Amino acid sequence: MPEPEIDAVVFDVLGTLVDESAGIRAGIRALDPSLDDAGTERLLSLWQQHIEREQRRILDGDRPYLPSDVLDREAAQLVADTAGVGDPAAVAALALSGRRLPPWPDTVAGLARLAERFPLIGLSNASRTALLALNAHAGLRWHQALSAEDARTYKPDPAVYRLAVTVSGRPPERLLMVAAHAWDLRGAQGLGLRTAYVARPVGDPPASSDRFDLYADGLADLADLAGQLGTAHGLSG
Secondary structure (H helix, E strand, C coil): CCCCCCCEEEECCECCCECHHHHHHHHHHHHCCCCCHHHHHHHHHHHHHHHHHHHHHHHCCCCCCCCHHHHHHHHHHHHHHHHCCCCHHHHHHHHCHHHCCCECCCHHHHHHHHHCCCCEEEEECCCHHHHHHHHHHHCCCCCEEEEHHHHCCCCCCHHHHHHHHHHHCCCHHHEEEEECEHHHHHHHHHCCCEEEEECCCCCECCCCCCCCCEEECCHHHHHHHHCCCCCCCHHHC
């Protein structure tokens, strides 16, 4: 990776460090244990499509900003209605399933390795409350965790990436944005951040036209690659 060196690493959370689909899938199965695999996947797709559509409407100015908690409650109600489940307590439990997401097998150890060398910043579309809960549930290690709620918008709006730039006190080109979603990395590039794509079973793979700074098979691979990018705890320099 060319100069300049990296002073801090910024991580997407949902999909990159935790298996969001697995967590929501588990919530749907708890809502209706009679569902077969195909039925569960249809409801998972319904949830994901609602979240993506409503975030896009907010980004496009077609809907006022609402935090992820509200969108999750809407998605949970939509899924429950489709499944024919009317128990309010069950719907409320499903709405919170996005706070109980399992980490990928390499996440905790990978973050620990990277934290020995760089300040780590989490940057998520999850609300502040949801981010606190999912960080605790998955055992994620941060020096700072930032929610898009603080910018009252969602990635890939530049205002969200600017949160990490402001907190770090460094120019964008000295931050490395890590994500399993090419759209997220493109958004970070738009503000001048360096980028690292990490392959996950879910996510948004790079297009042939994408040019990211690093491509890693997982966090262990990323830690190996990132070891040459900067000095330990670069923000103090």
